[in-house]
Amino acid sequence: MPEYKPFTILIHPKVAEAERVVKEAVSKHRALIVVGRCWVHYLGRAKSKLEPGERILMIKEDGSLLVHRSVGYEPVNWQPPGCVFHTRSKDDFLEVHAVRQKPAESVIVYFDKLFLVSSMDLVDAGEFSLYASEKDMHKAILLKPSLIEEGFKPISYEKKVEPGFVDVYGMDKAGRLVVVEVKRKTATKEAAVQLAKYIDAIKGKADRKVRGILVAPSINKGAHKTLETLGLEFKYLDPKHCANALRQVETKKLADFLQ
C-alpha cells in the first residue's frame, strides 16, 4: 500500500462538470458517489418527497441507486438494479433521474450544491459466505417459527426424549404436536430414522397425533423414501436463510422505527 488506481474525483465542481462525470459513470457502468445538498422525489406505487439536505448519492454499475442521509443504516430513497438514468443540468441544478419500467417508477434527485463527485471501476470478485450452525438454525426457528410453517408454535427445544434430544418441539395450528429434526447438510436416511424414533417415544406418552418434520437444505433419495414410508414430512431450510432470519428479527424493531 498505497497502490494507485485511476479514478475520477471532483471537489466542489460546477454543475456542468458534475453532469459530465455522472453521465460518463452511468454509461461506462462505474460506481458513482455524489455528495451534496439535494432533494428527492419518488413516484411509483406510492409517492414520496424528501426535502433539501446534505446527503450521499450512490449509483452502482448495475444501475441501482441509493440516497443516504447522515443517519440510519437504510437508504432514504433507493431503486433496485436496472434503472435507466437521465442526467441534466438546468440553471444551477443537477438533476439525476433513475427510471424503471416494470413497475413504472422514478426517483429524481436534484442537487443545488455539490461537494464531491467521484466515479471509479470497482473490481470485486470476492465471494461472500454466510455461515449458520445447526444451533443457529434452531434459534432462527424459535425466533421465526414461520420458517417451519404458518401457525407453528415452538414449545421447547433440545428436549430430552430417549434416545436423545429433540431439536425443536412444538404445535401446529391444528393443535397437533410437531417434532422437528434439523440438519445443516443433506438429510439422510439416518436422520429420518432418528426422527421416527423420537416420534415413537413421544407417541407413547401423548394423547394426540404427532407430526414429524425433517428440516434440511436438501434431501437424498434414501431419506425421501424413508420419510414417505414412515409418514413423516420434509421441509427445505437453508442455514444461510436462517442466518438472515436471525439478523432480520433483530433489526426488525429498528426497521419498524425507521419506517
Place this chain on the structure above:
Amino acid sequence: MPEYKPFTILIHPKVAEAERVVKEAVSKHRALIVVGRCWVHYLGRAKSKLEPGERILMIKEDGSLLVHRSVGYEPVNWQPPGCVFHTRSKDDFLEVHAVRQKPAESVIVYFDKLFLVSSMDLVDAGEFSLYASEKDMHKAILLKPSLIEEGFKPISYEKKVEPGFVDVYGMDKAGRLVVVEVKRKTATKEAAVQLAKYIDAIKGKADRKVRGILVAPSINKGAHKTLETLGLEFKYLDPKHCANALRQVETKKLADFLQ
C-alpha cells in the same frame, strides 16, 4: 452553486493518514466514506466472511456501518446505529472494527488498498414524506393481506354492493366473510355507518357470518362507539405503512435472490 463546504479528503492515502481521518470522523460523528480493497468478517448471531475486493465503506454519524459492493442495492455487510468503533493500522493494513454489545456483534473491515477517504458533517434537517392514496392502501392489502390479520384472504375489491362499492372483500381463516372499508384519514361515524350498510346488504345474500372491519390510521370517539354498537371491528393501518409494504412486496423477490 458552487458553495464551498469544508471537508476532509484523502486520495490514495497512506494507512497512517487514513487511520487518523477515520478516527477523527468517528469521534466527531461525521459521515465517512472509504473506498478501497477490503475484506470483511462478521461475527454475531451468525458468521460471515467476505473475500477481498474493491468496495465502498460508509460510516454514519449515528454509528451505523455499510459495506457496499459494486452491484446490488443492499449492503453486503452492515451494522445498525450505535456501534463502537476501533480503528488501527497494523503493518500495511487498516482495520476498522464496528462493535455492538446487545446483541454481541462485530464487523471487521480490513483494507490493504485505499483509494479515497473522505469525511464531512452532513447538515440534513429535511423531512421525508411518503404518500399513499386510499387506492394504494387497497393494493397493499391485496398484495399483503396480513396487513388486515393473519389468515385473511381477499376475494375481490371494489365489489359493487348497493349502496356503493366495498373496498376489499375477503374471508378470514375461520371461513367467515370479511368486508373491509378503508380510510386514509381518521375513521368517522359516517364511515362506520357506511360499512354497516354494506354488511347488511351482504348478510341478506350470504349464508354465513359476515365480519366488518374499518381500516384507518386513527379513529375518533363517535366512530368507535358506533362500531361497538354495530358489532364491527377496527384495525389501525397507516398509509405510510402501506406504501412501504407495496415497495417491499415488489422488491422481495430481488431481496430473496440477493440473500
